[in-house]
Amino acid sequence: MNVVFLVLVVTAFAVAAWRQLTYVPPTEVAADVPSPMESLGLGIIDSAEASVTLAIGLVGVMALFLGLMKVAEAGGLLTIIARALRPLLTRLFPDVPPEHPAMGAMILNMSANVLGLGNAATPFGIRAMQQLDRLNPHKGTATDAMVLFLAINTSSVTLLPTGVIALRAAAGSSDPAGIVPTTLLATICSTTVAIVMAKWLQRRWPSPAVASRPEKTVDDSPLGADSEADDSRELDAWPAEAPPGYPLWVSLTVLVGVAALVPLTVAYGRAISPWIIPGLMVVLLCFGAARRVRVYEVFVEGARDGFSVALRIIPYLVAILVAVGMLRESGALELLITPLSILTAPLGLPGEALPMALLRPLSGSGAYGVLASIIQDPAIGPDSYIGYLVSTFQGSTETTFYVLAVYFGAVQVRRIRHALAAALTADAAGIAAAVMIVSWLYG
Numbered sequence: 001m002n003v004v005f006l007v008l009v010v011t012a013f014a015v016a017a018w019r020q021l022t023y024v025p026p027t028e029v030a031a032d033v034p035s036p037m038e039s040l041g042l043g044i045i046d047s048a049e050a051s052v053t054l055a056i057g058l059v060g061v062m063a064l065f066l067g068l069m070k071v072a073e074a075g076g077l078l079t080i081i082a083r084a085l086r087p088l089l090t091r092l093f094p095d096v097p098p099e100h101p102a103m104g105a106m107i108l109n110m111s112a113n114v115l116g117l118g119n120a121a122t123p124f125g126i127r128a129m130q131q132l133d134r135l136n137p138h139k140g141t142a143t144d145a146m147v148l149f150l151a152i153n154t155s156s157v158t159l160l161p162t163g164v165i166a167l168r169a170a171a172g173s174s175d176p177a178g179i180v181p182t183t184l185l186a187t188i189c190s191t192t193v194a195i196v197m198a199k200w201l202q203r204r205w206p207s208p209a210v211a212s213r214p215e216k217t218v219d220d221s222p223l224g225a226d227s228e229a230d231d232s233r234e235l236d237a238w239p240a241e242a243p244p245g246y247p248l249w250v251s252l253t254v255l256v257g258v259a260a261l262v263p264l265t266v267a268y269g270r271a272i273s274p275w276i277i278p279g280l281m282v283v284l285l286c287f288g289a290a291r292r293v294r295v296y297e298v299f300v301e302g303a304r305d306g307f308s309v310a311l312r313i314i315p316y317l318v319a320i321l322v323a324v325g326m327l328r329e330s331g332a333l334e335l336l337i338t339p340l341s342i343l344t345a346p347l348g349l350p351g352e353a354l355p356m357a358l359l360r361p362l363s364g365s366g367a368y369g370v371l372a373s374i375i376q377d378p379a380i381g382p383d384s385y386i387g388y389l390v391s392t393f394q395g396s397t398e399t400t401f402y403v404l405a406v407y408f409g410a411v412q413v414r415r416i417r418h419a420l421a422a423a424l425t426a427d428a429a430g431i432a433a434a435v436m437i438v439s440w441l442y443g
Helices: 002-021 036-074 077-092 101-114 118-133 144-154 162-170 176-201 229-235 248-290 295-312 314-330 332-347 351-359 364-376 385-396 400-410 419-442
Strands: none
Touching: 002 036, 002 314, 002 332, 036 162, 036 248, 036 295, 036 314, 036 364, 077 101, 077 248, 101 118, 101 144, 118 144, 118 400, 144 176, 144 400, 144 419, 162 176, 162 364, 162 385, 176 248, 176 385, 176 419, 248 295, 314 332, 314 364, 332 351, 351 364, 351 385, 364 385, 385 419, 400 419
């Protein structure tokens, strides 16, 4: 992100400097028109102010959604989803023993991603990689199970892209939840492609054999520690396993139900979207109450976390929105968009959405800032075709290189084999699916 930020700022300054040097002062009629460098300076200040205003407006919405998610988590919704996924994952990962802690951590990670709980998913994902590495006879080389898990993680089916909904609401959208159907379809497509590509590509990369039985874990040690003492302290802080799964027919029924949502959302997406936020609030609170959760106290606890998250992102928003604002005011963005849009616009991908599509796999905070700058632009807005498209990009794709670095770095894997190819193919499939469904519903 350091390189991305510096390149954006320097490029904007260079373009503005070139325009300033070739600038012809206006006539008396347009004497109050600022010069290119003056426009750049004003754009920097305006973008910095807009980023703080956006973050402050985001505080309440983020607190609301994280409060609701906390109630759902306390009520055991994460566990229910985990139990539904378990029979399916034991078939996707035949090399991982069903009762091994790695299976439980993977299930909890994917369950958190389904609910849009990215912060909760990361610790489970790191734990899963560490436990998968205990089944790895060739340390430093990714196994088939590691690659498949990472590919699914970067393209996970998402039912509730809560962060993007909150940002759209803060930007003044009249239909902030309108991206729920588009995100669902895009992530189903990207996850399907991720699984198919990971399974297909593993035949082209020699796979190290996985141990037939699980190795002794940290918790099995009499002293609670082994040669990886630092890892043991970290692992003990997280849940060890997901609960036993439901019968297979229950999992298949859930899978068919999710698949049935696709044609339903395509056909009735506009009619359904106004019901999503009110219905979500009522359903999650009633679910928590039925599970004997003290919904008010738990909601307030989650809302407090949302308040902290919204304030923590202010520096990141200032940095990226100022950089993007400089690109826009200098004219550099227009120079990039104009030629590329000739190729992508006929495919349903306007040039204005290209920066988002290209940056999303590279930087989560950068893509978040670009999304904010696009939907805050009065000429575009959150409820335009471009606004829906970039919002779906953010909700349906993952920061692939970040996930690769964090998850594989946690177990010091240097030979990632086909992981990057599978993940990037899934990203491309997600972008293509997003263009298709957004064009269908909002084009």
